Amino acid sequence: MYSRFLLCLTVMGACSPAVADTVWMKNGDRLSGKIKVFDGGKLVLQTEYGGSIALDWKKVKTLESDQELLVKQDAYSGERARSLHAGEPGQVILANGEAPKAVELASIQQIMKPKPVVEDLIWKGNVDLALDYKRAESDSDDYDVDFKTTARHGRWRHSAEGEYNRESKNETTTTNNWSAEYALDRFITEQWFWQGRLEYKRDHVEDLARQRTVGTGPGYQFWDDELGAFSLGSLLNRTDYEYADGGKENFYSVGMKWDYNRYLIGKTVELFSNGELGRPLSGVADYSLDAEVGLRYKVTEWASLNLKAEKDIISGTADSDLSKTRYTAGFGVAW
Incomplete structure (x- = not known):
């Protein structure tokens, strides 16, 4: 019973x-x-x-x-x-x-939903991966991995991003570089914030082998909601260049940094763009640009397909200019 x-x-x-x-x-x-x-x-x-x-x-x-x-x-x-x-x-x-x-x-x-430690923590991010293998008369391998994540609680917002690129043709490496960046924002009002950031770039192929940047300055958050976000920041930077032949340069610069994303078609498609345009306060270089723009298509709640275009320019340096454009297609995960 x-x-x-x-x-x-x-x-x-x-x-x-x-x-x-x-x-x-x-x-x-x-x-x-x-x-x-x-x-x-x-x-x-x-x-x-x-x-x-x-x-x-x-x-x-x-x-x-x-x-x-x-x-x-x-x-x-x-x-x-x-x-x-x-x-x-x-x-x-x-x-x-x-x-x-x-x-x-x-x-x-x-x-x-309250989080177990920091109740008002909002954490989001994505990891994108692109691979291209070609086996013919001319063999080539192409790898691209990058991530971006932000975490916000109260008046504070933490942002971290990184990228690794490697290309080879007939067992000869033509591209091999990586970069990492961390930024900390302190919101003064709901829109205005003050940012401090650290950035490091390493290139094993180009003449400009290392870049180190420390910057700080105010920013403005135009919007940040479930359908997207857009912010602009102005930074005063200290940058150090180190060249493959051992040469070194350092200088101060001002920069404008942007971060934009927008969800479309019921949040199945995401349009995004981020980067920084900088100009040295001395005559070390004319200007620098590090930018990307792309689309993500959500296949499931966590998986997506992506298309990206990246542009990296340093114009007017004493040793040599740098100008690289890169297009990738791949898949990723988001949370």
């Missing part, structure tokens, strides 16, 4: 519908799914019938969720809610045991 009772409970549990979050819109629509995040004026709802849907927060009437969520009414602190209950139009109720709390939707800036 007892075993039959347990079997009935198991069958009832398996047959019962999964608990879903619910969002009521001001136009009368009612949407069910799982709330992923609210940021930048967009509430992202994961649905079985339409994938991830970005809802305009101003059009939301109220919502409910059985998830434990972190609700932030400013950019730097938040309150854990064990669950959210539907409230009056324009409100949501934060359920925390014996003291539920009604909150105006217009006062909420972010909603997210």
Whole structure:
């Protein structure tokens, strides 16, 4: 008898519908799914019938969720809610045991799953890989691996990126270089931030063998939400060049750095571009440009195909100019 009772409970549990979050819109629509995040004026709802849907927060009437969520009414602190209950139009109720709390939707800036250590941590990034093997009268190998990741909590944002390129033709290496960069941003307001960054480049083939750059300066975040981001930064840099023949140069420069991405077609396609345009304060070089532009097509929630074009220019150096253009196609992962 007892075993039959347990079997009935198991069958009832398996047959019962999964608990879903619910969002009521001001136009009368009612949407069910799982709330992923609210940021930048967009509430992202994961649905079985339409994938991830970005809802305009101003059009939301109220919502409910059985998830434990972190609700932030400013950019730097938040309150854990064990669950959210539907409230009056324009409100949501934060359920925390014996003291539920009604909150105006217009006062909420972010909603997210709390992280185990840093509750308001937002971490995203991608790794892209491109390979090209050719075996014919002329053999060639081409490798390109790069990554980019950002993590933000409160007023701080950490950014790291790196890249490795290698090309060979008939067992002769024609390209062999790598680079790494780390930047730390401190937000002064919601848009203005101050950045410090370190960058190192190593080239085993070109005359310009090493580049080291330390820079700092203000920046402005135009937008950063679930549909993309765009920021500009102005930097005062100290750069050291080291050439393959042992020659060295160092100089100060000013630079303009940009970082842009935009999701299209229901977040299945991403257009991105980032780079830096710099000009030395002395006569060491005329200008430098390090930029890339590309597209990513999301195949699954984590896998993507990508096309990229990269341009690297250093014009007017004492020893020799550098100008390289590179096109790649490959696959990657994102989170």
